[in-house]
Amino acid sequence: MTSYEFMRWLSFPLMTTHLVTVRNDIKRLLSQSTPEKQARLSVLDVGGRKSPYTINLPASVTLLDVPQEAGVRADLHLGFTENILSTIQGKRSNISDLVIHDMTQPGLAAESYDAVVSIEVIEHVEADEAFVKHISEVIKPGGWAYLTTPNGDFIKNEGPDKNPDHVRHYTRQELHDLLAPYFKTVDVHYAVKTGKYRVWSLKSLKTLNPLSMLKTLVGTAVNRQQSKGLEQTAQQTAHLVAVGYK
Template identity: 65%
Template structure:
């Protein structure tokens, strides 16, 4: 475990509800996945700086598009040489890095046990081919784990529209899309919205101890608020989806 991974592991319990939920879900999926090899091969799509697969008992391949000038550069999306170098120094479970657009994937069929795709699909114009290509690279018995903004409640429109989001899916829309390429699909809601979630999203800093303590407290409260919201469309921030092959 690297120093970076240790710090991440140590602080995970006080991180945002979304991060903790995703980590716990993926760990459960890994634990329940029967494979003959020692470690699951996971493709982390859009995972250039992903904290979600850090220190997991898996061999992780990170895939992301190259960073380009314009919106991607402004929002710090995609891979750069600097990001690649930092990742390789900080992460011990990285098996490979692929700089590629998943809608134009050249990866072999059935080459991974599972795929993780966190807050990515809302950025993708060609979402049908994106999901099709993800499903193709998963071996039989594998799974794909997605999260995306909850379009039943959070609309990407008006003056606060995110310029890099193509769409926000409703639960039904996401379920229908995934069912085209996966044998079994579970889509549910996650993370209660409100002042505690918003405060919890503020960064931790030793230079801002009061803000940090407020964020830690808010994340703990928000985690309690977020229990039992799987079927609650109103005032929930995310859709969580699992597709099984």
């Protein structure tokens, strides 16, 4: 374990509901394999960049992202650059490879990974059907894909608050229908309560203001409790979580 991984491990209980939910879900999915097999599991983290979701997980992780280009991607720090690649390699001990590739295009070997995770990525993808198709193709039989994205049943990407880098926000049914042709079984559900406590929890803990830090911690704790049992609640939830089983 690197010092970076150790510090992230210590801080995970304080992280946002979404991050904790994703990590716990992925750990649960990985745990369905035997301990002996877990050590050999290969996971492709699409859009992995600086992804904290797969840190310290018992698997061999390949991070994949598109090259960073001028414009919105660079402004929002999206995509890989050579500097980001070298930085990640120095911080993460379970990274077996880093790949600069556009997942909407063919090029990766078929059935080469046990699982694929893609966190808050698909809303950025114009060719979403090609994206899902190529994800399914690289997963071995019996494997799975895990995706999250904003909840389009409640959060509309329009008006003055429109995110310029989001192509679309999916409804639950739309995301299910997109995945269903490529997976044997698909589960899509809601996650993370919206509201002021979620907003508080999203504030950085990197502050010298103790009151601001306390507000963030309170927001995180309350939002964690508020978010329990909302899998079927379309309104006032922030994310969709989808699992496709190959």
